[in-house]
Amino acid sequence: MNPYNIYISGVGGQGIIKTSVIMGEAAMQSGLSVVVGEIHGMSQRGGVVSTQMKIGDSHSPLIEEGKTDLLLAFEPLEALRAMNMINEDSYVVVNTSTIYPFNIRQSEHPYPELSTMLDELESQAKKVIALDADGIAKGAGHILAMNMVMLGAAAAIPGFPVDKETIIKSMQDNLPEKSIPINLEAFEEGFKFCLQNL
Amino acid sequence: MNIKEILTRKEKDKLFLMGNEAAVRGALEAGVSVASTYPGTPSSEIGNVLSVLAEEAGMYFEFSVNEKVALEVAAAAAASGLRSFTFMKHVGLNVASDSLMSVAYTGVRGGMVILTADDPSMFSSQNEQDNRHYARLANLPLLEASSPQEVKDLMKYAYQLSEEFELPVILRTTTRVSHMRGVVELGPLKKAPTKGHFDKDPQRFVPVPESARVMHRNLVEKMAEIGVLSNNSSLNHPLSRGSQVGIITSGSAFNYVMDVVEEYNLPVNVLKITFSHPFPEKKVLEFMDNLEMVLVVEEVDPIMEKEVLAIVGKHHLDKTVHGKLDGTLPMIYEYSPDIVLGGVGRMMGLEMPPEDDKTSLGLPKRPATLCPGCPHRAAYFEVKKAAEELNITDVIFPTDIGCYTLGIERPYQTADYLLSMGSSIGTSCGFSKATDQTVVSFIGDSTFFHAGIPPLLNAVHNKANFVLVILDNRTTAMTGGQPHPGLPIDGMGLEAPEISIPAMVKACGVEMVETINPLNVRNSRESFKKALQYEGVAVVISQYPCMLIKGRKETGKNIVIDVQDDKCTNCDTCVLELTCPAIYTSEDGKIRIDPLMCRKCNVCVQTCPEKAIRAKRIDVEKGRNKQ
Structure with missing residues (x-):
């Protein structure tokens, strides 16, 4: 059976690796095979960060171009950069809060308009869920819970192979205890938003 | 998962582990007594995990000053009958290679595994050399892992093999295996002895020509026997x-x-x-x-x-x-x-359809950069201004390996030449002899200890003429914040003697040594000017802790940095020359500072030509309410 492929992209410091670990452990707890590929080091300092996850039968964590089932983009420009990974059956969850590259003023290309970026994604995917994950996280109590908003939205996508309860259990195993209430609320808000906008 | 579970979980349990974490579990299951490394991506997490677990596991672990020393520590432990583990990124094995060649001759008594983490595609390295060549160069057995489970299992097998033939074994991973996470089924842990005994045998452990000739013949014979093993191995x-x-x-x-x-x-x-x-x-x-x-x-x-x-x-x-x-x-x-x-x-002679890009939009790049509040940014800004004020226009900036290599990006452009760890100082000696250009080179604190001291001695003794800036941010920042000899803490988190960089520099014979706080702009610029005017080797130690050091005290808690629009003339010095990620031009063309990103380093306040950026005290009560 082909694996369920998740591509997560964004900017260093957004909690992408933590999100992948929570998802991966939840998949393992569900008795599924899972591999995750990630890159550390130089790419962190405000650069592009992406992880790739295959849940199901797979050897390598790298996804073939166009074979992503779910693209989880923590930043809209990084969703666009990952577009070659999706196909017309892919779901895309994208955080609409933008982060400009630090040297955008010296850049050859300007930062695209948000609406242009969303149109571009919608033209290639089955469904794009665009949400202000930063805003939702702030509403839940802390901007740093943004990644859990994204995780919540991912968990509500049709066909997502791990159930909500197992993910919540994995969150509890992987997050600092005192941050759990805010993170859980962020997760639930993301989940709810996605369900309502599918 | 709590990192300690790598030590506490039992046989048959399953953990979701990164390749590097699996290597640690493999070492614990093999009963390794001594482990040593110099941190380098993609191998760094092995050391990070060991530094947390080693004491509880009853083993010894150190962040050595460089990879050559790390390999030597492990070699001596294995010669004393203990199982030892040394690991490093691929280019680290270049540093260790001198002793690697000899330990292949002397062999070991306890098992010794040398893990090399190669970096195809150079995600965080200066080259993508293939370290499988080293197994051939040194003539040592080589194992290659494909997954975290295999990393763990091969660690155990490597120790058996190493002890059977009394040779070190090289285990090669690549970034995609080191940083791959997968489900790993655990085996039983093995208690390691804490002390071995070195039984002398100079004919075996001292490769002078007479004994080395015998050793090489023995090595070739052993490898012929191991060849039979690899042919019959179920690993192939x-x-x-x-x-x-x-x-x-x-x-x-x-x-x-x-x-x-x-x-x-x-x-x-x-x-x-x-x-x-x-x-x-x-x-x-x-x-x-x-x-x-x-x-x-x-x-x-x-x-x-x-x-x-x-x-x-x-x-x-x-x-x-x-x-x-x-x-x-x-x-x-x-x-x-x-x-x-x-x-x-x-x-197969099949026609493969070319993949078209799905978007035709031109996307801006997102290069990695120095963090908001990074002391390196201030040092770069100041040294360039100092040169400008002295009308020095043609400056060569040799750089070194670390976060500060990011100075290659515009607008800093303070990275002109780089070869390897420590090369900033060695190449500065060369530039100062070969040209009449001004030379200002940069090296980090950990890199200075790793490979900066011999070239600094060389510079002084051979009367070179350049400014060396030691960017001392009190940690090995790029690889995730490991300690080094300049800190009062060792790799196992224990108290340790702290080596003073200024004393070390003076002991190398440097007479002009200035220590600055780079966040103090005016004083720093004066020190850089003095150094630039000095004939000979001048060293400026730019000392301020990395903004990412865990548990550091937050600076300027009740302060917010903002821009006064009536004073700002949009000269853009802050966005175009300082270029802190926290400073941006908003959609209405005004300069703004992101309060979440800002670390209140105050450098923009000091460098704004119009004094339009200010540090404003905020109401403490209001600050609390915001929390």
Whole structure:
């Protein structure tokens, strides 16, 4: 059976690796095979960060171009950069809060308009869920819970192979205890938003 | 998962581990007594985890001053009968290579494993050298891992092998294996002895010409015996699909091959080679027996491909060998399922449709940069201003390995020449002799200890003329914040003597030494000016802790940095010259500072020509309410 492929992209410091670990452990707890590929080091300092996850039968964590089932983009420009990974059956969850590259003023290309970026994604995917994950996280109590908003939205996508309860259990195993209430609320808000906008 | 579970979880339990974490569990299951490293991506997490677990596990772990010392610490432990583990990024083995060559001759008593983490595609390295060559250069056994589970299992096997033949064993991973996470089933832990005993045997452990000649013969004989083992090893196993086409592969490339073969149900036989040096000639011959053609899929150099070609030549076989050498697969960079599929297609003569980009929008790049509040940014800004004020326009900036290499980006452009760890100082000696240009070089604190001291001695003794800036941010920042000899803490988190950088620099014979706080702009600029006007070697130690150090006190808690629009003339010095990620131009054209990103370093306040940026005290109560 082909694996369920998740591509997560964004900017260093957004909690992408933590999100992948929570998802991966939840998949393992569900008795599924899972591999995750990630890159550390130089790419962190405000650069592009992406992880790739295959849940199901797979050897390598790298996804073939166009074979992503779910693209989880923590930043809209990084969703666009990952577009070659999706196909017309892919779901895309994208955080609409933008982060400009630090040297955008010296850049050859300007930062695209948000609406242009969303149109571009919608033209290639089955469904794009665009949400202000930063805003939702702030509403839940802390901007740093943004990644859990994204995780919540991912968990509500049709066909997502791990159930909500197992993910919540994995969150509890992987997050600092005192941050759990805010993170859980962020997760639930993301989940709810996605369900309502599918 | 709590990191401690790597030590506390029992046999048969399953953990979701990164390749590097699995290496640690493998060491614990093998009963390793001594481990040593110098941190380097993609191997760093092995050390990070060991530094947390070593004491509780009853073993010794150190962050050594460099990889050569790390290998020597492990070699001596193994000579004393203990199991030892040293690990490093691929280029780290270059530093350790002098002693590597000799430890292959002397051999070991306790098992010794040398893990090299290669970095195909150079995600965080200056090159993508293929360290499988080192196994051939030193003539040592080599194992290649494909997954976290295999990393753990191979660690245990490597110690058995190492002790059976009394030779160190090299274990090669690549970034995609070191940083791959997967489900790992655990084995039983083994308690390690804390102390061994070194039984003297100079004929064996001192390679002077007379004894070295004997040692080399012994090594060659042992490796011939190990060759029999690799030929019969189940680690090198064929998967037959009854085809006349075969693929020979290893490491991460094996994963891509299997994904493609299984997804497209390709009719090819696959030989996975894990025990790859000595190369299993007999096994490969058997595998190729019924094949017409074979594709060798490996990262980075065509090492196995040449071995296979040699076998074909030696045995006069009528078979075609495809791979990198005939252009079926790319010669460089890491592979992927897409690349392997393309190679298989080319070998089979299939027409592969080209992939079009799905978006035609031009996307701005997002290069990594120095963090908001990073003291390196201030130092770069100040040294350039100091040179400008002295009308020095032609400055060469040799740089070194660390976060500060990011000075290569505009607008800083303070990275003109780089070879390796410590090369900033050695090359500065060369530039100061070969040119009349001004030379200002940069090196980090950890890198200075690693490889900066001998070239600094060289600079003073040979009367070089340059400014050396030691960017002392009190940690090994780029690799994740490991300690080094300049800190009062060691790799196991215990108190340790702190080596003073200023005292070290003076002891090297440098007479002009200034220590600055780079966040104090005016004083720093004056110190840089003094240094630039000095004839000889001048050293400026720019000392301020990295903003990412865990548990550091937050600065300016009740302060917010903002821009006063009535004073700002949009001269753009802050966004175009200082270029802190927290400072941006808003949609209405006004300069703004992101309060979440800002670390209140105050450098923009000091450098704004119009004094339009200010540090404003905020109401403490309101601050609390905001929390």
